[in-house]
Amino acid sequence: DAEITQSPRHKITETGRQVTLACHQTWNHNNMFWYRQDLGHGLRLIHYSYGVQDTNKGEVSDGYSVSRSNTEDLPLTLESAASSQTSVYFCASSEASGGAGSAQYFGPGTRLTVL
């Protein structure tokens, strides 16, 4: 069965370190998304990609970067981790929808703590 996986599931790091969160999907979806979820803010879009070599900033992109070198993977990098980036991170993917909307399918999440 197709799926979307994230690793690690839990990560503790220190302020100032670079951290990369992995996301891998086997749906063969063109679109991939990274969100963070915090109490009181719901799901907020960090970065997204509509295909290989395409990346775009979301509403809360400062301090984060992504790269898309193949269809399956969209790693999220925190260049210099800050305590404000302590959160739960979700990756999602969807088909490119030219007409009707396409559902996004989510991974299990990565809980990141920055000390």
Place this chain on the structure above:
Amino acid sequence: EDQVTQSPEALRLQEGESSSLNCSYTVSGLRGLFWYRQDPGKGPEFLFTLYSAGEEKEKERLKATLTKKESFLHITAPKPEDSATYLCAVQANYGQNFVFGPGTRLSVLP
């Protein structure tokens, strides 16, 4: 600006007590409205897509309906295993991205 609000913020029901969750939206052209269920410590799980006013979708004890300004998720005779946070999201005609609502936290007591 596209916006999604959900009410109530939290809802407690007794097992078997039917109720509805509301999702109100403003979007410049609706491509789709999506309902998700999220259990603690897990990613959102897709439930339904609704595309146009008047459309209804059903799955077990859940039924989703859509008007031009809002969607309802009706829960009939809920069970404790229906306890979760229910998220609503909209996708506008001009893009592929979603705007999510804050969710409704549902607790069903035995």
